Amino acid sequence: SVLTRDEVELPPPAIDNRLTVHPLWPEIDRISTEQIQAAFEGVGGEIGWQLFAEEGDMRMYRREMEVDGMVMDPLKAMHKVRGVSAREMCHYFFNPRYRYEWETTLETMTIVEEMSSDALVFHQTFKRIWPASQRDALFWSHVRASDSNTYAVTNHSTTNAEYPANTGACIRLFVTVCLACRSTWPAGEQPTRDNITTSIAYCSTVNPGGWAPAGVLRAVYKREYPKFLKRFTGYVVDQCKGKQLAL
Numbered sequence: 001s002v003l004t005r006d007e008v009e010l011p012p013p014a015i016d017n018r019l020t021v022h023p024l025w026p027e028i029d030r031i032s033t034e035q036i037q038a039a040f041e042g043v044g045g046e047i048g049w050q051l052f053a054e055e056g057d058m059r060m061y062r063r064e065m066e067v068d069g070m071v072m073d074p075l076k077a078m079h080k081v082r083g084v085s086a087r088e089m090c091h092y093f094f095n096p097r098y099r100y101e102w103e104t105t106l107e108t109m110t111i112v113e114e115m116s117s118d119a120l121v122f123h124q125t126f127k128r129i130w131p132a133s134q135r136d137a138l139f140w141s142h143v144r145a146s147d148s149n150t151y152a153v154t155n156h157s158t159t160n161a162e163y164p165a166n167t168g169a170c171i172r173l174f175v176t177v178c179l180a181c182r183s184t185w186p187a188g189e190q191p192t193r194d195n196i197t198t199s200i201a202y203c204s205t206v207n208p209g210g211w212a213p214a215g216v217l218r219a220v221y222k223r224e225y226p227k228f229l230k231r232f233t234g235y236v237v238d239q240c241k242g243k244q245l246a247l
């Protein structure tokens with residue numbers, strides 16, 4: 001059959017063979033598996049998760065954590081979005097073509113390496129948070145189907161000799177992020193834009209990599225994470241309007 005350009009670029013339903021022979025594959029596979037599993041575990045039974053933002057179906061929790069005086073609060077968010085699939089959600093999160101349209105913290109983004117259709121390495125610089133130094137990050141990003149009707153993107157910091165840390169104006173930060181999505185629709189019905197719901201679990205841990213005032217950081221965190229999740233999910237709903245549902 002003839003595939004449209006958009007279908008070709010959707011996250012593949014199985015791991016790309018080119019990725020499994022890449023030197024980073026064992027790390028990518030291990031961290032993605034761990035992150036996806038953790039993302040779908042609730043916050044209910046666990047101690048220390050505090051709710052800090054709630055709006056409609058969106059709930060955001062954080063755990064206060066400091067290492068050597070640096071704030072590293074892990075974040076966990078849940079959301080439910082109607083009318084789009086898990087695969088579509090992950091497509092827009094993974095594919096760099098759309099990133100500037102929804103990512104508001106970004107200053108620059110460079111694709112450092114294309115490992116396969118489902119794995120890339122990015123260098124990104126972020127807007128400066130006064131009075132701290134500007135930050136950059138270098139991370140791999142991998143999208144995969146994990147269960148039935150489940151797709152996830154995992155981002156995790158890495159290194160590259162051509163992008164050394166802390167040599168220019170930026171301090172390198174370290175990030176582990178997972179966006180895990182699962183679609184459901186009423187039993188016995190065919191999935192359509194009108195009956196599909198996608199549950200999202202987004203987990204993020206950012207190590208600022210160097211000094212930044214805790215108070216300022218926590219204020220940015222509290223403002224920027226809800227803003228990101230609302231903007232991103234709204235963006236995907238808008239982009240999918242009038243397009244055929246991709247499962």
Ligand code: 16C
Nearest residue numbers: 103105126127129132155175177206208212221224225228
């Ligand atoms: O997951 C998200 N985006 C992905 C694609 O870009 C990717 C990115 C991960 C990097 C997340 C670190 C962002 C640090 C931004 C610092 C500058 C913010 C300036 C904003 C003021 C206008 O996985 C969505 C990421 C949503 C990020 C929300 C902001 C989190 C702030 C956490 C504290 C950062 C410490 C910075 C130390 C100065």
